[in-house]
Amino acid sequence: MPRTCVSAADTGLPSARLAEAHDCLSLALDASERPGGYSQTEREFRSYVRAARRQIEKLIGGAA
Numbered sequence: 512m513p514r515t516c517v518s519a520a521d522t523g524l525p526s527a528r529l530a531e532a533h534d535c536l537s538l539a540l541d542a543s544e545r546p547g548g549y550s551q552t553e554r555e556f557r558s559y560v561r562a563a564r565r566q567i568e569k570l571i572g573g574a575a
């Protein structure tokens with residue numbers, strides 16, 4: 512079943528709250544960035560964080 516785009520208003524969450532969560536996920540990615548590479552566990556963590564950030568971007572209409 513394909514996913515449909517959901518707006519922030521449809522979730523019942525204020526856009527500002529979603530934008531704050533997006534910013535926190537971005538900061539988590541920035542804080543965990545290392546030039547020397549990542550372990551498998553770290554790569555998985557960063558992948559999950561990026562996926563969550565993309566979902567929030569969809570919820571707020573790509574405005575982040």
